[in-house]
Amino acid sequence: MTTVATGTGLGPLLRGWREQRKVSQLELALRADSSARHISFIETGRSRPSEELILRLAEHLDIPVRERNSLLLAAGYAPQYAQTALDDPSMGALREGIERLLTGYEPYPALVVDGTYTVVAANRGIAMLLDGVPEHLLAPPLNAMRLTLHPEGLAPKILNLREWRGHLLHQMERQIALARSQPLRELYEEVSAYPLPEPTGPDDREDPDPYPYFALPLRIEHEGHALSFISSISTFNTPMDVTVAELAIETFLPADPATVKYLQSPGG
Incomplete structure (x- = not known):
């Protein structure tokens, strides 16, 4: 089975998902209306992206909703998606x-x-x-x-x-x-x-x-x-x-x- 690279910060998490999806930094940048340089800086921790950009990158990488929250938390933002019990x-x-x-x-x-x-x-x-x-x-x-x-x-x-x-x-x-x-x-x-x-x-x-x-x-x-x-x-x-x-x-x-x-x- 395929595994995804893990890490504690936003950069390793994003890189792991990008590599899992077999998408280059340039391709992801073009999809998300960013630049390969900026994607590289995010993955190496040299740049902190906006909340909007994180969600856009997650959308283009088809990252599950639960893990999108993890990306936001790793970048210092509040989770975007609630987790409500079915009996609520x-x-x-x-x-x-x-x-x-x-x-x-x-x-x-x-x-x-x-x-x-x-x-x-x-x-x-x-x-x-x-x-x-x-x-x-x-x-x-x-x-x-x-x-x-x-x-x-x-x-x-x-x-x-x-x-x-x-x-x-x-x-x-x-x-x-x-x-x-x-x-x-x-x-x-x-x-x-x-x-x-x-x-x-x-x-x-x-x-x-x-x-x-x-x-x-x-x-x-x-x-x-x-x-x-x-x-x-x-x-x-x-x-x-x-x-x-x-x-x-x-x-x-x-x-x-x-x-x-x-x-x-x-x-x-």
Whole structure:
């Protein structure tokens, strides 16, 4: 996995993000309407940029909102972005909107996770898939990656486990490269070390699906039925709060008619 250079001051932090993004000082200066000389002076500590320039540089380097606050603090400025707990009264409209979205998506599975895959909300479609998962994995705080890849979790039920596991680990690697997150790195090290259990259902090669997929499906067994889902992840546009910036809504679209029929049946 790629790592980002670290340092205690603004200069090392900015240089680390610039090198991580593989952007030269000149290219960054052109993007941010500055000069390569000024960028160099900032990175070596010879110049203190304005708050506006720091935010502009962060925008052009696609630095996560949480880390933009770190850049501002390192330069002696106040954080620009609040970090509000989801249960705060000011987040009432957000919580209600999320609940309506998740409920409206039923009977298909959908959930919301934070930046370390802690589940903050889920609908009944997700609860159905978790049937039979041991209580110790369902104790709060629930973690979506741990629930999915743990050998006592969903992993034994996933019919294309090796493919889906590889997809999830690659997704985490990309996130670690984009955002410096020690908790996320620790989670990756934990779940990537889980042994691969043997699936309880038929292997894809022995039971090929008759429907062509337009994206890698999650194929999972539920009460003797092979269900197929295509996952879609949504985030909030132009977030102004760290908590909101790190939320992701994942919905699972049925990938074949058999899955639609099963989920919409009274016993599904």
